[in-house]
Amino acid sequence: MMDLDQMVIRMVFESYGVEKYYDSHIVSTDYMLRFNKYKEYIEDNIGLPIHTDKTLTTIIHQNHINGLEVQISDGEWVTYDPPSHSSFLYFAGVAFQVWSNNRIHPCSHRVSLSAKEARHTLGLVTFHNGVIRIPNQFVDDQHPLKYKPFDHLVYLRQQMIYSRTHKAVYPIEAYCGL
Ligand SMILES: O=C(O)CCC(=O)C(=O)O
Numbered sequence: 072m073m074d075l076d077q078m079v080i081r082m083v084f085e086s087y088g089v090e091k092y093y094d095s096h097i098v099s100t101d102y103m104l105r106f107n108k109y110k111e112y113i114e115d116n117i118g119l120p121i122h123t124d125k126t127l128t129t130i131i132h133q134n135h136i137n138g139l140e141v142q143i144s145d146g147e148w149v150t151y152d153p154p155s156h157s158s159f160l161y162f163a164g165v166a167f168q169v170w171s172n173n174r175i176h177p178c179s180h181r182v183s184l185s186a187k188e189a190r191h192t193l194g195l196v197t198f199h200n201g202v203i204r205i206p207n208q209f210v211d212d213q214h215p216l217k218y219k220p221f222d223h224l225v226y227l228r229q230q231m232i233y234s235r236t237h238k239a240v241y242p243i244e245a246y247c248g249l
């Protein structure tokens with residue numbers, strides 16, 4: 072999964088013409104593998120409420136039980152129905168939004184359950200260890216700099232505190248928007 076993440080990152084960096092930053096980016100990436108189990112029956116069917124990921128990137132792999140729903144650009148919710156057992160779903164997180172100076176947007180998703188069997192997923196989440204540098208190529212007159220220097224791990228700690236005290240997500244614009 073780490074190789075898959077690095078392959079996608081390389082493709083994104085190449086497509087934006089900023090591949091010279093790829094090596095330093097990879098060196099500063101931390102990886103965490105998560106195993107999630109959603110029980111076969113939950114009273115309100117909510118496995119995971121609507122959210123966007125606070126990661127740099129997230130890759131999801133699931134067993135045969137669907138449930139992950141993704142909101143697409145017109146607002147419609149689409150159930151992720153993997154075309155094969157070896158499919159992975161790739162999400163951009165908020166740190167990727169900052170890195171891209173708002174070119175890449177994390178999408179909202181949730182997990183709804185209706186199955187009689189447990190849903191298992193494997194998630195690789197990545198974080199940027201240090202301050203994110205927005206490539207110069209992403210900033211010009213039409214695309215002014217949108218964010219102050221952003222330390223991802225500091226943001227995650229602040230976000231945790233904020234969500235406890237405010238019972239809400241700390242919006243990235245409020246945290247480090249310009
Ligand atoms: O387990 C899933 O299907 C999704 C998990 C997820 O959205 C997350 O960990 O942020």
Ligand SMILES: [Fe+2]
Pocket residue numbers: 122123124129180
């Ligand atoms: Fe998520």
